[in-house]
Amino acid sequence: MSFTQVAIIGLGLQGGSIGLAIQQYLPEARVTGYDLDPATRARATERGLCHTVSESAEDAVASADLVIFCVPPGAMGAAAAPLRDAIPAHCLVSDVGSSKKAISAALAEALPDHLVIPAHPVAGTENSGPDAGFASLFRNRWCIVTPPEPCDLLKLTSLVHFWEALGANVEIMSAEHHDLVLAVTSHLPHLIAYTIVGTASDLEDVTQGEVIKYSAGGFRDFTRIAASDPTMWRDVFLSNKDAVLTMLQRFTEDLTALQRAIRVGDGEQLFDHFARTRAIRRSIIEEGQDDSRPDFGRSDHDGAARGKTKG
Numbered sequence: 579m580s581f582t583q584v585a586i587i588g589l590g591l592q593g594g595s596i597g598l599a600i601q602q603y604l605p606e607a608r609v610t611g612y613d614l615d616p617a618t619r620a621r622a623t624e625r626g627l628c629h630t631v632s633e634s635a636e637d638a639v640a641s642a643d644l645v646i647f648c649v650p651p652g653a654m655g656a657a658a659a660p661l662r663d664a665i666p667a668h669c670l671v672s673d674v675g676s677s678k679k680a681i682s683a684a685l686a687e688a689l690p691d692h693l694v695i696p697a698h699p700v701a702g703t704e705n706s707g708p709d710a711g712f713a714s715l716f717r718n719r720w721c722i723v724t725p726p727e728p729c730d731l732l733k734l735t736s737l738v739h740f741w742e743a744l745g746a747n748v749e750i751m752s753a754e755h756h757d758l759v760l761a762v763t764s765h766l767p768h769l770i771a772y773t774i775v776g777t778a779s780d781l782e783d784v785t786q787g788e789v790i791k792y793s794a795g796g797f798r799d800f801t802r803i804a805a806s807d808p809t810m811w812r813d814v815f816l817s818n819k820d821a822v823l824t825m826l827q828r829f830t831e832d833l834t835a836l837q838r839a840i841r842v843g844d845g846e847q848l849f850d851h852f853a854r855t856r857a858i859r860r861s862i863i864e865e866g867q868d869d870s871r872p873d874f875g876r877s878d879h880d881g882a883a884r885g886k887t888k889g
């Protein structure tokens with residue numbers, strides 16, 4: 579079974595990219611959308627992110643067979659609850675939230691009469707809002723699906739096929755496992771970037787502006803990540819608190835070990851550690867997951883995707 583009427587709630591980076599990707603890769607499907615922000619709805623209409631941008635969420639979902647919530651993690655429940663009666667009974671509900679356990683619970687509570695199969699496309703940029711989306715965002719990227727137990731196998735298969743049609747490689751796992759893995763591969767790196775950029779900025783008083791002025795490659799990479807949307811990332815950390823704190827504890831211990839190696843002059847430990855991490859980077863590139871190459875997976879990127887950072 580393939581979806582013929584997809585409704586997207588939230589028309590920023592993720593919602594806009596899904597809308598454009600459906601129009602490009604699933605031309606037989608119709609896509610409707612809604613965003614709480616009237617300016618975003620207007621811009622979504624101008625950019626053609628959906629076939630129809632509705633003036634109410636109820637209208638957007640009225641004849642949907644798939645509804646995807648693409649709002650910040652902390653807004654999922656509030657966006658879904660008023661739609662309990664408006665979403666057709668047979669319609670599958672999903673989302674794209676960056677954490678899964680808390681969001682799955684919020685959606686299940688808001689929509690107790692519907693089947694909710696949460697998902698997380700591990701694909702994004704530091705940009706947000708209706709100008710940020712592009713059709714090829716999901717190509718060659720992972721999309722992690724975290725079905726409830728038990729789960730309607732036909733609907734699960736349809737959701738997997740949907741993401742594959744948009745170009746993603748789909749992996750299925752539990753919400754708990756997702757949250758642990760993403761805490762270390764995505765959430766912690768963002769926390770580190772937010773910290774180092776804040777620290778460097780605070781140090782500006784001491785260095786009279788030189789930290790920012792002379793910052794080259796390494797720091798610039800951190801500033802890209804630290805420009806990510808504050809609302810979304812506040813919600814990510816609050817909704818994946820336990821896993822992030824577990825990983826942060828481990829990270830702090832490892833950092834302290836390196837700190838000690840520097841203090842006692844243990845060059846061998848430093849060299850061994852850096853050699854190991856360099857090998858990890860190289861294996862990522864060999865697996866074709868390096869997105870530092872220009873236009874990787876973004877060949878039909880329409881230029882608007884590097885839209886301004888919101889927030």
Ligand SMILES: NC(=O)c1ccc[n+]([C@@H]2O[C@H](COP(=O)([O-])OP(=O)(O)OC[C@H]3O[C@@H](n4cnc5c(N)ncnc54)[C@H](O)[C@@H]3O)[C@@H](O)[C@H]2O)c1
Binds near residue numbers: 615
């Ligand atoms: N940005 C990324 O790199 C990335 C990657 C994967 C998943 N995600 C997840 O995708 C979701 C959306 O992120 P994004 O980057 O597209 O954010 P975004 O800020 O670009 O878009 C979110 C949109 O949701 C709208 N919104 C907020 N509350 C709403 C409500 N109650 N009803 C309708 N619309 C509402 C906002 O007006 C905004 O336009 C988040 O849950 C995030 O965790 C983000």
Ligand SMILES: O=C(O)C(=O)C[C@]1(C(=O)O)C=C[C@@H](O)C=C1
Binds near residue numbers: 675803
């Ligand atoms: O490429 C980036 O800018 C991202 O931060 C994307 C990224 C990630 O950490 O990999 C961010 C959050 C997500 O939920 C998924 C993807």
